[in-house]
Amino acid sequence: MTALPVNKFDVLFSSGSANVPDDAIAVAISLFNYETFIVECLDSVAAQIYKNVELIVVDDCSTDDGAMVVATWMEANAGRFVSISLIRHSRNRGLASTRNTACNYAKAPYVFILDADNEIYPRALARLKEALDDTGGGAAYSQLEFFGDLKRIGDGDIWRKETFINGNYVDAMALVRKDVIQQVGGYTHIEGGWEDYDFWCKLIERGIDAVFVPELLCRYRVHGNSMLRTDTNRNAADVLLQVQMRHPWLNF
Template identity: 25%
Template structure:
């Protein structure tokens, strides 16, 4: 296989890392366990103060995969997840881009099934259903199902796209659109910016991702989530106050049902 053909089928997996010592070794192992093996794992350490970097370095050295599968980038200043993902995008060499947060879990067939679905549907932006897990990532049985298609209008009232489920084809989607704005809820803002161009995101209702969620996360973050989505309506979608309120009600209902 030529270098060009390798890059044309490679998935660049971008993982922002900040004090992720408890998870990062498992994160690397779950990527290594993927049934689709043409990937590069781009780990962007966002100025961790724990031993995340040491664990990453050790895991790479001990890996059965070649060193070419791994890229470790060290940032001197903590700039948060959006900036770290953008740094990873700068370094990505693959045609396909996938995001993975260090505390989330991919099941082994995640990439293979998503790539098959993307090719079958001729899609440039794909996302998947997922299952909530507890603080130890043990599945709770609560699955968030996703629609087959999601356009900009319907995305405004349902934040159903979860970052660690996404996959992008940069042959058919301008890579510049995937870069995240440095604001709160940068991931949702990014999906909206992409969909605003007329792209239709395609949903694969196959829960091969586990979203780790501590038991108290919903109650402690409700006000923060409302404030963030309101900011997106006003600053990203540029909706007026009335329209923002209408969309906020729909969003709150769906978000509550999704998490209960």
């Protein structure tokens, strides 16, 4: 296994068992200045029909009151989870490092990646775990529902290297085996975005399969500050070049 990069952090809230069940799923939420959306995100996790859930929120030095909002919510909802934690980076590290911190911290053997402005439907974790159990894949992902400023169905499809060659079509909201995350070295910072694309390319290069669940299980919020609207679009050419240099088999 490849050790993920270790970042300094403080534990702001922690409750629950030091050990989690073998079938537990860690929901890893990245938080940066999303005080407005984080409660809706957390509520969607608490509403999961899957019972053995470990919840980890990593605050990447937000400048709003998001961490305080999370701590208050956790105090009221800690009993729902087998383990629940709020941790805060000692300095702003970016999205890739925030996800890696959560994955490192997770005790569960499965990790679901979730950003603080998004949501999941109650059946999401159960259906994705079922897909992993049935196929033995390294990851499982679903079709997306875009909501907020844009309302439409996403572009999810079955896992094929040939489809990735021309662009990413798999969102970060996916259930991934923790040992797979370690095997590929976790997430890598890509200036301007597309850490998700890079992560999936690393799985492909190691021959790790993922399974597509053609159901609406995850909700991607489109708003003025979402990645769909900001860094990636403004720096598209530079981002494409960075990703292609890392994965020369891509064809843009």
